[in-house]
Amino acid sequence: MSEADIQFFKPMVRNALPHIVQLAYMRDADGHVAGYIAAVEGKVEMLFIHPDARGLGVGKRLLAYAISVFNATMLDVNEQTDKSS
Numbered sequence: 001m002s003e004a005d006i007q008f009f010k011p012m013v014r015n016a017l018p019h020i021v022q023l024a025y026m027r028d029a030d031g032h033v034a035g036y037i038a039a040v041e042g043k044v045e046m047l048f049i050h051p052d053a054r055g056l057g058v059g060k061r062l063l064a065y066a067i068s069v070f071n072a073t074m075l076d077v078n079e080q081t082d083k084s085s
């Protein structure tokens with residue numbers, strides 16, 4: 001995601017967070033948030049990975065956690081997501 005994308009989604013995330021039932025995050029070795037995942041009723045609604053943590057398996061581990069702990073069986077995908085950004 002570009003900085004413009006982040007700014008676009010920021011208010012939506014802020015508004016959605018109070019309604020999120022399940023939330024998990026991962027930190028990097030320095031204690032900074034590397035990514036987070038949020039689910040409601042078995043559906044992953046949000047998965048955000050910090051640009052510095054992309055390609056390190058953070059998303060894969062968060063999804064595995066959501067499947068095993070949140071019993072997630074569905075994933076909401078943003079059509080605008082671009083792996084290169």
